[in-house]
Amino acid sequence: MKNEPKVSIVMGSQSDLETLQQAADVLREFGIAHELRIISAHRTPDAAHRFATSAEERGVKLIIAGAGKAAHLAGVMASLTLLPVIGVPMKTSDLGGLDSLLSTVQMPGGIPVATVAIGKAGARNAALLAVAILAQQDKDLRERLAAYRAEMTRSVEEADSELCAKGTAEG
Ligand code: RP5
Numbered sequence: 411m412k413n414e415p416k417v418s419i420v421m422g423s424q425s426d427l428e429t430l431q432q433a434a435d436v437l438r439e440f441g442i443a444h445e446l447r448i449i450s451a452h453r454t455p456d457a458a459h460r461f462a463t464s465a466e467e468r469g470v471k472l473i474i475a476g477a478g479k480a481a482h483l484a485g486v487m488a489s490l491t492l493l494p495v496i497g498v499p500m501k502t503s504d505l506g507g508l509d510s511l512l513s514t515v516q517m518p519g520g521i522p523v524a525t526v527a528i529g530k531a532g533a534r535n536a537a538l539l540a541v542a543i544l545a546q547q548d549k550d551l552r553e554r555l556a557a558y559r560a561e562m563t564r565s566v567e568e569a570d571s572e573l574c575a576k577g578t579a580e581g
Pocket of ligand 1: 421422423424425426450452476477478479500
């Protein structure tokens with residue numbers, strides 16, 4: 411995006427990109443300038459430090475951090491900035507993402523990470539949570555979020571009407 415990113419989406423590995431792309435897609439839908447970066451708490455710790463400590467002065471308002479397995483990225487980001495950090499636990503091949511979930515959500519008291527669901531649903535929700543936070547200072551964005559919710563409600567009601575019209579009564 412040409413604009414200064416308001417939301418940074420950072421991930422521990424290129425293998426996380428397919429999942430975190432969901433967050434980027436939601437932010438694009440809402441017209442929120444964002445950036446995607448691959449930075450690892452374990453493999454590139456110096457870059458992680460530089461990134462987190464400079465994010466606020468670059469105009470970033472919020473960080474979404476996705477990582478898997480012994481997932482420290484969101485916690486490390488949160489420890490190095492006063493910006494809110496939303497953690498997205500990656501689904502993993504060994505433990506299904508429970509490993510990522512517990513290592514992201516179980517922050518000791520003092521340094522919070524707002525942790526969402528495992529995998530792609532979590533990535534989408536991380537972006538929607540970012541939208542809700544930014545919407546507190548942006549009336550237009552709040553209206554777009556309300557319209558998004560209304561559309562979701564409408565599509566469920568439509569699916570329900572179609573199901574009822576088919577006649578689902580049994581026996
Ligand atoms: C974490 O290790 C990454 O966030 C990724 O989810 C996981 C596995 O990384 P790769 O071995 O696929 O690069 O740091």
